[in-house]
Amino acid sequence: MHNRKYRHExxxxxxxxxxxxxxxxxxxxxxADSHGGTDGTYQVRSLYFDNLYDKALMEKVNGVPSREKFRIRYYGEDLSYIKLEKKSKYRGLCHKTSAPLTGDQCRYLLEGKIDFLKESSMDLHKELYAKMRSQQLSPKSIVDYTRRAFIYSAGNVRITIDSNIRGSDQIQQFLNPTFIGKAIIQDIILEVKYDHFLPQVMATATQIPNRQTVAFSKYAICRIKGEYI
Structure with a gap:
C-alpha cells in the first residue's frame, strides 16, 4: 500500500x-466537531470527477477493490476554504490526500481551463492535471448533504451522521452556495472512521441493533437515483 496511512471506514x-x-x-x-453550528450541523458540498465512461462510478458499482476518485469540497457558504481531494480505496481501507484550491482556480476548472494545475507546486494538482489529460476526467456531479460529526482522540475516531443528501449535474452551480440540488434519498448515513482500532467505548456508542454495514457512495447514489447518468 506504498506506506500510505489507510483508515477503516x-x-x-x-x-x-x-x-x-x-x-x-x-x-x-x-x-462534537467544532465546525457544527448552533444545532451541531454544517453543510458539505462536493464536486466529483469522472470520465466519459464513468470509470469511478462503475468501479464502485462493480466493487473493484482498489480504486480512487477526485473531488472538490467546501463547507457551508465559505468559499475561502476550498480543497481538492483524492480518496483511494484498497481492500476496504481508505486513504485521503488533499490540497487547497482558490475560488478562481475552482472557476478555471469549471470552465475547463486546467493549465494552472500543471504549473502548480502541489503534487495533487499535477496528478489531477495528468489524469484529466490521460483519462479525460472532468467535473461530473455535485453532492450536498447536512453533516453532524463527533471526534474521539484514541484511535483517531471520527463519527459522521449525514442527511438531506442532494445531487445535481449542474456543475456550473457548484460555487453558488444558495443553489439547491435534487433530493436523492431519505436515508441517513452513519460513518465510523478510525485508524488501527476502534475503542470499545466508541464501538458501544455507535452500535445500533439490526443495522448492517453497507457499501454506500454518495456520489454513486446521486448519479443513479438522480437519473443523470
Missing part, C-alpha cells in the same frame, strides 16, 4: 429514531 444506513439515541450516547463520550 464503516457505513450504516439509519433512521431518525436511531439518530436521536446515537447523538445522546456520543454526546457523553465524544467531542
Amino acid at each position: 464503516l457505513k450504516h444506513s439509519i433512521n431518525t429514531f436511531d439518530v436521536i439515541g446515537l447523538i445522546s450516547r456520543l454526546s457523553h463520550v465524544a467531542k
Whole structure:
C-alpha cells in the first residue's frame, strides 16, 4: 500500500429514531466537531470527477477493490476554504490526500481551463492535471448533504451522521452556495472512521441493533437515483 496511512471506514444506513439515541450516547463520550453550528450541523458540498465512461462510478458499482476518485469540497457558504481531494480505496481501507484550491482556480476548472494545475507546486494538482489529460476526467456531479460529526482522540475516531443528501449535474452551480440540488434519498448515513482500532467505548456508542454495514457512495447514489447518468 506504498506506506500510505489507510483508515477503516464503516457505513450504516439509519433512521431518525436511531439518530436521536446515537447523538445522546456520543454526546457523553465524544467531542462534537467544532465546525457544527448552533444545532451541531454544517453543510458539505462536493464536486466529483469522472470520465466519459464513468470509470469511478462503475468501479464502485462493480466493487473493484482498489480504486480512487477526485473531488472538490467546501463547507457551508465559505468559499475561502476550498480543497481538492483524492480518496483511494484498497481492500476496504481508505486513504485521503488533499490540497487547497482558490475560488478562481475552482472557476478555471469549471470552465475547463486546467493549465494552472500543471504549473502548480502541489503534487495533487499535477496528478489531477495528468489524469484529466490521460483519462479525460472532468467535473461530473455535485453532492450536498447536512453533516453532524463527533471526534474521539484514541484511535483517531471520527463519527459522521449525514442527511438531506442532494445531487445535481449542474456543475456550473457548484460555487453558488444558495443553489439547491435534487433530493436523492431519505436515508441517513452513519460513518465510523478510525485508524488501527476502534475503542470499545466508541464501538458501544455507535452500535445500533439490526443495522448492517453497507457499501454506500454518495456520489454513486446521486448519479443513479438522480437519473443523470
